[in-house]
Amino acid sequence: xxxxxxxxxxxxxxxxxxxxxxxxxxxxxxxxxxxxxxxxxxxxxxxxxxxxxxxxxxxxxxxxxxxxxxxxxxxxxxxxxxxxxxxxxxxxxxxxxxxxxxxxxxxxxxxxxxxxxxxxxxxxxxxxxxxxxxxxxxxxxxxxxxxxxxxxxxxxxxxxxxxxxxxxxxxxxxxxxxxxxxxxxxxxxxxxxxxxxxxxxxxxxxxxxxxxxxxxxxxxxxxxxxxxxxxxxxxxxxxxxxxxxxxxxxxxxxxxxxxxxxxxxxxxxxxxxxxxxxxxxxxxxxxxxxxxxxxxxxxxxxxxxxxxxxxxxxxxxxxxxxxxxxxxxxxxxxxxxxxxxxxxxxxxxxxxxxxxxxxxxxxxxxxxxxx
Amino acid sequence: xxxxxxxxxxxxxxxxxxxxxxxxxxxxxxxxxxxxxxxxxxxxxxxxxxxxxxxxxxxxxxxxxxxxxxxxxxxxxxxxxxxxxxxxxxxxxxxxxxxxxxxxxxxxxxxxxxxxxxxxxxxxxxxxxxxxxxxxxxxxxxxxxxxxxxxxxxxxxxxxxxxxxxxxxxxxxxxxxxxxxxxxxxxxxxxxxxxxxxxxxxxxxxxxxxxxxxxxxxxxxxxxxxxxxxxxxxxxxxxxxxxxxxxxxxxxxxxxxxxxxxxxxxxxxxxxxxxxxxxxxxxxxxxxxxxxxxxxxxxxxxxxxxxxxxxxxxxxxxxxxxxxxxxxxxxxxxxxxxxxxxxxxxxxxxxxxxxx
Numbered sequence: 186x187x188x189x190x191x192x193x194x195x196x197x198x199x200x201x202x203x204x205x206x207x208x209x210x211x212x213x214x215x216x217x218x219x220x221x222x223x224x225x226x227x228x229x230x231x232x233x234x235x236x237x238x239x240x241x242x243x244x245x246x247x248x249x250x251x252x253x254x255x256x257x258x259x260x261x262x263x264x265x266x267x268x269x270x271x272x273x274x275x276x277x278x279x280x281x282x283x284x285x286x287x288x289x290x291x292x293x294x295x296x297x298x299x300x301x302x303x304x305x306x307x308x309x310x311x312x313x314x315x316x317x318x319x320x321x322x323x324x325x326x327x328x329x330x331x332x333x334x335x336x337x338x339x340x341x342x343x344x345x346x347x348x349x350x351x352x353x354x355x356x357x358x359x360x361x362x363x364x365x366x367x368x369x370x371x372x373x374x375x376x377x378x379x380x381x382x383x384x385x386x387x388x389x390x391x392x393x394x395x396x397x398x399x400x401x402x403x404x405x406x407x408x409x410x411x412x413x414x415x416x417x418x419x420x421x422x423x424x425x426x427x428x429x430x431x432x433x434x435x436x437x438x439x440x441x442x443x444x445x446x447x448x449x450x451x452x453x454x455x456x457x458x459x460x461x462x463x464x465x466x467x468x469x470x471x472x473x474x475x476x477x478x479x480x481x482x483x484x485x486x487x488x489x490x491x492x493x494x495x496x497x498x499x500x501x502x503x504x505x506x507x508x509x510x511x512x513x514x515x516x517x518x519x520x521x522x523x524x525x526x527x528x529x530x531x532x533x534x535x536x537x538x539x540x541x542x543x544x545x546x547x548x549x550x551x552x553x554x555x556x
Numbered sequence: 557x558x559x560x561x562x563x564x565x566x567x568x569x570x571x572x573x574x575x576x577x578x579x580x581x582x583x584x585x586x587x588x589x590x591x592x593x594x595x596x597x598x599x600x601x602x603x604x605x606x607x608x609x610x611x612x613x614x615x616x617x618x619x620x621x622x623x624x625x626x627x628x629x630x631x632x633x634x635x636x637x638x639x640x641x642x643x644x645x646x647x648x649x650x651x652x653x654x655x656x657x658x659x660x661x662x663x664x665x666x667x668x669x670x671x672x673x674x675x676x677x678x679x680x681x682x683x684x685x686x687x688x689x690x691x692x693x694x695x696x697x698x699x700x701x702x703x704x705x706x707x708x709x710x711x712x713x714x715x716x717x718x719x720x721x722x723x724x725x726x727x728x729x730x731x732x733x734x735x736x737x738x739x740x741x742x743x744x745x746x747x748x749x750x751x752x753x754x755x756x757x758x759x760x761x762x763x764x765x766x767x768x769x770x771x772x773x774x775x776x777x778x779x780x781x782x783x784x785x786x787x788x789x790x791x792x793x794x795x796x797x798x799x800x801x802x803x804x805x806x807x808x809x810x811x812x813x814x815x816x817x818x819x820x821x822x823x824x825x826x827x828x829x830x831x832x833x834x835x836x837x838x839x840x841x842x843x844x845x846x847x848x849x850x851x852x853x854x855x856x857x858x859x860x861x862x863x864x865x866x867x868x869x870x871x872x873x874x875x876x877x878x879x880x881x882x883x884x885x886x887x888x889x890x891x892x893x894x895x896x897x898x899x900x901x902x903x904x905x906x907x908x909x910x911x912x
Contacts, residue, residue, distance in 0.1 A: 195699050202798060217703070217884055308786060308881025314603040374878070380787055381880045537703065537797075538790075538883045 192220060195537075199228045203306050203541045206551030210528075212540060219540055222532040224525055229555035237515035242268050242342055242482040245515070250336040253521065253553040255298050256496045258291035258327070260553075261340035266421060267491035267502035268342045271484045279472035280344050281423045286357070286465045287327070287339065289458040293364070294323040295496035296404075296451040296458075299548040303448055304375050306545035307384050312375040319367050322360050329353060343478040354466055361459050368455060376452060385448060386439030389531040389543035393442065399527040403498025403520050404450045405547060408434035409442035415494035427464045429457045444546040451548070483510050497521050497548060517556060521549040572669065584657055588818040592619040595818075595873050602877045623815075629807035637804065638695035645692030646805065646812040652684030653816040656823045661736045663836045663857035674735040675723055678827060679716065682782065685820070686712045689801050692813075696804035704800025707790050707884055714891045715781040715788075721899035722775040725906040726750060726831055729764065735827070739835030746839035751832040763909050767902050772832045774899050776868070779824035781887070783817065786876040790884050825868035826861065836861035 195212045198204035207228035213221040233252060237245050249264040250257035262284050269276060301316025324334045329350045331339045339346050375381055391401070396409040406413055414431045416424040432453035434446030484506040492501035498520025507513040524547050531543045593608065593616065600607025608615035633642055659674040661667040671677055686709055693705020729750065730738050742748045751768050752761075781788035797803070802813045829835060836857035844852030882890065 193699060195703075217707075304880065308789065309879060310599070311603050311877050314605065318604050375880070378880060380882055383886055384880060384883055536883060536885065538881075 190215070197540070204544065205302065205549060208525075208544075208549070208551055208554070210540065210544070212532075212537070214537065217536045217538075219532050219535050219537060222529045222540060224528050226522075226525070226551070226554050229551050231556065233556040234515050234517060237512055239511065241510040242484075242512065245512070246341060247336065247338045250338060251552060252517065252519065252556055253295075253495065253497060253500075253550045254335060255550050256291050256295040257336050258287045258339060259295075259493065259495045260500065261338070262288050262422075263491070263493035263495065263500045264502055265340040265342050266493060267489055267504055268482065268484070270491050271487065271489040271504055271506060272342070272479065272482065274343055274477055274479065276343055276477045277472045277474065278423070278470045280474050280477070282465050282469045283345055283349060283474065284340055285422055285424065285427075286462055286469075287330075287345075289461045289465070290323050290326060290357070292458045292496045293455050294320045296455050297323075299496075300371070300375070300448060300451050303545040303548075304381075306541045307381055309375060309378070309381065312371060315367070315371055315374070319364060322363075326353065326357055326360065329356070341478055342482055344474050344476070348474045354469070357462065357466060361463060365456075365459060368452065372452065376449060382438045382445060384538075385444035385542055385546070388439075388444045388535065388539050389546060390440045391442040391447075391527060391531060395527065395530060396442070399530070400523045401498070401527055402523065403495070404454060405447055405498065405524050405527075407432065408446040408450045410434055415492060415499060419492070421491075421493060423465075424461075426468065427461045429460050432457065444542050447546040447548075481510070483508070492518070495520055497550065497553070498524060519553045519556060521551075521553045522556075525549050525554055583662070584654060584819050584822070585815070587822055588815040589619045589623065591818040591821065591869060592622070592814070594869075595876075598870065598873045599877045602874075623811055626811040626814075627808055631807040631809065632804075634697055634804050636697045638697070641691045641695035642804075643809070645688045645695060646809040646816075648688030648691065649685050650688075650812045650816045652681055652688060653820045653823060655681045655684070657819070659735060660823065660826050661739050661830065661836055662861055663854045664740070666854065666858070667736050670734065670736050672732070672734050675727070675733045675738075675827075675831075678735075678823070679720060679723065682820075682823075683712075683716070685816070692805070693801035696801070698804050700797045700799075701801050701803045704797045704803070708784065708801055710884075711784070711788065711790060711887060711891075712782055714888060715778040715895075718774050718891065718895040718899040719778040719782065721896070721903050722771045722778075723831070725767070725771055725899075725903040728903075728907050728910050729768075735830045735835065739830055739837060742834040742837050745841065746834065748837075749832065749834040749839075760909050760912050763912075764906065767906050767909070768832065770898065770902050771906070772828070774895050774902070775831070776828055777890075778895060779828060780872060780875065781891070783820045783824055783872075785821065785872050787879040787882050788887060789876075789881055790887055821869050821872055822865050825872065826865040828868055829861065829864035833864050834860075835864075 193214045195214050197210040197212055199207040199209045204210060209225040209228070211223040211225060212219055231251070233248055236248065246261050246264060249260040252260050297316040297320045301313040304310070304312035304316075327337060328334045330353060331337050331347050391405065391409050393409040393411055396406050397411070401409075402413070410433055412431050412433050415421070417431055432450050434441050434450055436443070436446060437449070438445045486506060486508045488503065488505040490501055490503045492499050499518065500520055501518035503514075503516040503518070504512050505514040528544065528547065532540050535543070596618070597607045608618035611617045611621045633639055656678045658669045659667070659671055659677045661670075689708045689712075690705050693701040693708070696702075726738070727733055730741055732738060738750075742750055746752070751772055752765055784790070802810060805813060838856055838860045842853050842856050844850060844856055
């Protein structure tokens with residue numbers, strides 16, 4: 186006689202150590218086997234888009250910082266770029282270079298948190314602190330420049346809030362030199378660890394067509410094998426002047442598009458970011474960073490969709506202007522939000538431990554998912 | 557020790573109880589406190605941090621403060637928990653861990669209960685821990701606890717098999733289950749240790765060495781799994797199951813789980829040391845014998861025993877802060893597809909060698 190069994194519904198989150206914030210996963214379990222995963226979001230909703238309609242364009246910048254708080258520099262970069270395109274202003278070259286340097290430093294910082302916390306998700310605690318140790322150096326550079334360590338309000342429309350500190354360039358070079366060695370150590374500790382590979386290779390495979398259908402972007406898409414990076418495919422700012430590679434997943438340890446690929450693409454992107462920053466520091470021109478900042482921002486009636494390659498993926502701003510000082514409508518295409526949708530697809534048929542591994546490999550920030 | 561106490565007190569039951577309980581209060585409780593601090597300091601060292609350094613001189617009183625805090629905490633029992641089992645579980649886990657120490661020889665002069673079936677007793681009494689964890693997980697009425705407890709039961713029971721097989725192969729060599737006698741046999745110098753083929757001489761000793769090393773590796777891996785340490789800390793996998801079977805526990809009950817875990821680390825380490833690395837025997841002979849001070853010898857033995865135990869505890873910590881965690885099915889694969897077959901083959905070969 187067969188015993189009657191029933192499925193168990195496990196609520197993971199919103200208070201759970203590995204949901205990376207306040208995400209709730211409704212996991213349907215048959216023993217340890219996952220039958221279905223439904224993400225529930227909205228615990229961190231702050232009405233950014235509606236709020237933006239009541240503010241003028243400059244006041245919105247700090248709010249963009251608070252979306253993906255691990256990549257605040259890049260969010261405001263994308264926003265400033267969108268408004269500048271709407272206004273039709275050209276910012277000084279020095280500003281472009283500073284933005285790229287800050288943006289790429291921020292990408293490294295964001296990826297360090299991503300791979301570090303991914304280690305914790307898999308059960309290795311030490312890489313996490315190594316990641317945070319190196320991120321700390323980047324935050325010191327940011328603090329030196331604009332006084333803030335997390336939410337910078339740095340990229341203003343038409344310029345940046347502060348020029349670089351005189352020590353910034355040598356200190357950044359020193360950090361990059363150190364960081365290259367640090368990445369090797371990180372790889373030895375985590376990336377090529379046998380247990381880590383066992384846990385992540387062939388787990389949560391995201392085929393390219395599924396990824397494209399769901400609109401997945403960023404490292405997650407590239408891990409599935411598509412060379413798609415807005416810095417190359419739709420160059421903005423001064424990215425066309427730098428020589429760097431777009432790392433894609435190759436299924437080195439398992440199948441293309443598995444968790445290990447998604448993880449490793451981030452590691453290799455950090456290496457590429459180091460290259461970009463080095464080139465940008467070499468080319469950094471002189472100039473006034475405040476010269477193009479408009480006194481009053483009042484775009485003509487019209488709309489713009491402007492996108493940048495944020496550390497998490499394609500970050501798009503859609504702004505409709507009705508000719509007043511406030512935007513009529515502001516819509517954000519958040520990469521974390523879109524990438525999260527593929528979660529349910531990836532988890533089916535895996536074990537509970539894999540849900541955490543997959544969620545960690547997608548690398549979401551709830552501040553931006555919920556906005 | 558027992559005989560001494562028996563003569564002093566004149567009542568054999570009281571003497572037995574005191575002899576068995578003494579290591580608990582004199583050594584194990586302070587050890588568990590120290591080990592928690594050590595773990596935090598070791599992890600801090602590995603992770604470029606400072607670790608606790610505020611309470612007492614260089615943070616030495618940190619765990620004492622933590623335990624005092626835990627004692628003061630509210631003892632919460634979840635509403636729908638099975639109260640009896642919920643309260644019994646930490647006691648069982650604690651008792652199972654500490655009872656094992658009764659049969660562990662700390663030095664030639666001190667062993668809580670010198671029973672002939674010492675090793676068997678330790679393996680058997682450690683199984684109480686599984687029952688306690690299962691009880692705790694079930695009684696908490698929490699899904700995470702339940703999953704953690706089920707994983708833990710499966711894991712600990714599975715990994716007892718390779719442990720027992722390795723112990724069996726060692727029994728074939730030594731001919732006894734008493735840890736005291738096993739330690740006694742590996743006397744004098746380190747080439748008499750079981751990992752180097754035991755105290756016997758001749759061809760079979762040389763033949764035994766590789767199989768003893770394999771046996772040691774198997775039992776050390778299994779012991780990691782039995783005390784739920786990384787890479788086998790699946791029952792309490794904090795990133796998946798919050799805290800596993802002890803999610804719902806707070807205050808002193810939590811502290812009991814916590815202390816039991818650290819005590820257990822030393823228990824399995826000292827068993828490994830006693831089986832393969834000469835137990836309390838010094839690797840280089842005794843200063844006390846050379847100088848002719850007889851009371852120095854047991855103290856030296858205690859030192860060597862603690863040092864060997866601590867060495868393996870440190871290796872456990874080192875592994876914990878280096879390695880990620882396996883998945884539950886991979887854990888079972890490691891046990892059933894690798895460790896158990898190897899342990900079996902090892903047992904057979906060791907048996908054949910001892911026949912020679």
